[in-house]
Amino acid sequence: MGVVSSIGWEGYDRLFHEINTKHKPLEDAERNLLEDRFQELLGYSDGARWGEAGGFGNETEVVVALSQPPPHPMFANLVDGLRRSLALRIFRKNKGARTLVFQKQRMELGRPVNGEDALHFQRVLAAGECHERGYILHEWIGGPTLEWCHRHRWSQTPLSGVEAQSLVRDLVQGVVVTAWREASTTSGVLWDLRDANFVVEPAGDTHRLVLVDTGNLRHLLLERDNREGQIQAALKRLKAVILRILGSQGAWEGQPRSWKRLFAESWDSSLLAEGLIDFANQVGDEQAVVDAFARLQNAMEEQGLFRPDSAALD
Numbered sequence: 001m002g003v004v005s006s007i008g009w010e011g012y013d014r015l016f017h018e019i020n021t022k023h024k025p026l027e028d029a030e031r032n033l034l035e036d037r038f039q040e041l042l043g044y045s046d047g048a049r050w051g052e053a054g055g056f057g058n059e060t061e062v063v064v065a066l067s068q069p070p071p072h073p074m075f076a077n078l079v080d081g082l083r084r085s086l087a088l089r090i091f092r093k094n095k096g097a098r099t100l101v102f103q104k105q106r107m108e109l110g111r112p113v114n115g116e117d118a119l120h121f122q123r124v125l126a127a128g129e130c131h132e133r134g135y136i137l138h139e140w141i142g143g144p145t146l147e148w149c150h151r152h153r154w155s156q157t158p159l160s161g162v163e164a165q166s167l168v169r170d171l172v173q174g175v176v177v178t179a180w181r182e183a184s185t186t187s188g189v190l191w192d193l194r195d196a197n198f199v200v201e202p203a204g205d206t207h208r209l210v211l212v213d214t215g216n217l218r219h220l221l222l223e224r225d226n227r228e229g230q231i232q233a234a235l236k237r238l239k240a241v242i243l244r245i246l247g248s249q250g251a252w253e254g255q256p257r258s259w260k261r262l263f264a265e266s267w268d269s270s271l272l273a274e275g276l277i278d279f280a281n282q283v284g285d286e287q288a289v290v291d292a293f294a295r296l297q298n299a300m301e302e303q304g305l306f307r308p309d310s311a312a313l314d
C-alpha cells in the first residue's frame with residue numbers, strides 16, 4: 001500500500017450518504033490495488049495525486065476525475081481537440097463487457113453522438129482492459145447529477161423557472177432529439193432516461209444537462225424487436241424527468257395547485273409524444289417535433305408551471 005493515496009476518495013465516500021444506493025463502497029485493499037494498476041497504465045508518477053473518485057453505477061465501480069490527461073504515450077493523441085477535462089471509468093468485476101465493446105465502436109465511428117459538437121453527451125476517447133477490469137477514458141462533466149440536485153440543491157434553494165425551462169429544453173432537444181436522429185426504423189432508441197444518468201454542468205451563468213450514461217446509446221446501432229417498448233419506456237421516463245424538474249421549483253405564491261395535472265394536459269395537447277414516435281419511425285420530420293415541443297413550452301408557460309423570477313424564496 002502506498003503512503004500517499006494517488007486518488008482522493010472523499011467525494012466518493014460522501015456520495016454513499018447522499019444518494020440512495022444498494023451498492024457498497026470499495027474496500028481499502030481494492031482501492032489501493034486500483035490506484036496502483038491504473039497509475040501504471042495511465043503513466044502518472046509516484047506520489048502524485050492524479051484523480052478524484054466520484055460517482056458509481058450498476059456497471060461502474062467508480063468514475064475518477066483526472067487532474068490532468070494521462071502522461072503515458074499510449075494516450076498521447078487523446079488531448080487533440082479536447083473540450084473538457086477527462087475521467088477514468090472503471091467497471092465492476094465481470095461487468096460492462098457489452099458497454100465496453102459499444103464504447104470502442106462509438107469512439108471509432110464517431111457515432112452515436114460522439115462528435116465535438118454533441119455537447120449534451122459525454123464523449124468517449126479511449127477504452128480498454130486492465131487487470132481483468134474494463135475501463136473507459138471519457139470526458140469529465142464537472143457537476144452533480146440531476147438526482148443529487150433534486151435531493152440536495154433544489155430542496156434547499158428552489159430551481160428558477162428560467163433554469164427549469166432550459167433544463168427541459170436540453171433534455172428534449174439536446175438529448176432525446178439529437179440521439180433519436182441517429183436511430184433507424186429497425187433500431188432501438190435511447191430510452192433509459194433517469195436522474196442518475198444526467199449531470200448538471202455549469203455553463204456560464206446557467207447550466208447544461210449532459211447524458212453521462214452513454215452506454216444506453218448502443219440501442220441506436222442495433223436491430224431491436226422491442227423498439228416499440230423502448231420508445232414507450234423513453235416517453236414515460238421523459239415525462240417523469242420533466243415532472244421532477246418542474247417540482248424542483250418548489251412552491252410559490254400563485255402557483256397552480258393542480259400543476260401536475262396541468263402538466264399532463266399540456267403534454268397531451270402538445271402532441272410531443274406522437275411527434276417523437278413519428279420521428280423515430282421516420283414518418284414525421286424533426287421540424288414537427290420542434291413545433292410540438294414549442295407547443296408544450298407555450299402551454300406550460302400559459303398554465304403558470306414555471307416559477308416567476310419575482311417569486312419570493314420560501
Ligand SMILES: Nc1ncnc2c1ncn2[C@@H]1O[C@H](COP(=O)(O)OP(=O)(O)O)[C@@H](O)[C@H]1O
Nearest residue numbers: 055056057058059060122139140141196212213
Ligand atoms: N462523464 C462524467 N462526468 C461526471 N460524472 C460522471 C460521468 N460519468 C459518470 N459519472 C458519475 O458516475 C455515476 C455512474 O455513471 P453511469 O454512467 O450512470 O454508470 P452506470 O452505467 O454504471 O449506471 C453517475 O451517476 C455520475 O455520478
Ligand SMILES: [Mg+2]
Nearest residue numbers: 057196197213
Ligand atoms: Mg447509470
